[in-house]
Amino acid sequence: MNRPHGVLIYGPPASGKDTVTRALSALDPTFGLFSRVKVGPGRSAGYRMGTPELLAELRATAGEVVYENSRYDSTYVTDRPGLVAAFEAGVPVMHLGQVDGVRAVLDGYPADWLTVLLWCPRELTAERSVGRGDTDTAARLAAWDATQADLEANAGFRFDLVVRTDTASPEQAAERIRQALSARERRLLMLDFDDTLIDRRAAVTAWIFGYGATYGLSPDVARRILDAIRIRADLQTFEGLCAELALPESADRMWARYNAEFPATVRVFPGVPDALEAIRADGWQVVVVTNGGSEIQRAKLKASGIDGLVDGVCISEEAGARKPDLSIFETAAARVGRSLARGGWMVGDNAALDVVGGRAAGLRTVWVSHGRTWPGGAEPDYIALDVLDALGHVRGGAR
């Protein structure tokens, strides 16, 4: 499970904390300004206004106050319940005016925080303050001096990212923050299972011809069964086949036999375990997203060893949705503590389920062709001959 991401922005007055945060939200709406609790008179915009009773309550429970500071006759609190809610809603962006505050949040609230120093020269603070009609420019400049003194007093503290807003636009600053965050984030890869990671087609063929040999089925009948269960194997499929063909066993019996025998026969395509290990070591988070019944898919994942080689698995019966529905991709991302908002890749052999579905979920896509020609429609980002080719492309490409 990934630790949640958050952004701590520190900077002198008029360095652009608000405008850069707005630009971040415009770039990706999961970024949202964290509003502190304020107890005291005056401006309420941008704060969650609290009462002295609430403040006393927070202070009474250890760990509920992550950081607190007072200015004039107001108290500002970074509170744990507020942070929990902010992380549930997305990526909180917190503004802090003291390095001590940055340290307190880093120490007091476990998350993958990106610390950002937004810097602008004193003259620019003066110019911006006058330009936006502040009546307290002298106080802003005093705060600029205090910020510089605070930085000098904490010279050992290293911010993850420093952006000078006298040279970078708010949009450029926001983009650099987003990039810095994504550079440290494990990238997301979703993989189809059947005929992408495992050679289901070969296993199904071997199983049905073995069954046919045991029960003396004609090759035509065996082929007809193969054609049906190659697309989808479930009880309904076997019921349809029993109604259509004279078969030696009931649908229930055949389905039970298939469940019992088939999973142990599946094999991964050559090189898949090493390729999965390598891409995960490279910083990718891998989740299998597959249509099918829970019991048989779990048995196949176990028998093939794939369950131990990925970070998560999402099976349609458990997710309550099948590819290409958006919700199964959302569930798959959530299985590894992610959302689809920051993108990722979907790799699979089925054009309609994996490529069309993946694209609609905002993912980049690779179609595993096994030598087939693309059937038409909006093309995937890459057409791979097999899954090793696909993983090589994903590893080499941008996120």
Ligand SMILES: [Mg+2]
């Ligand atoms: Mg497939």
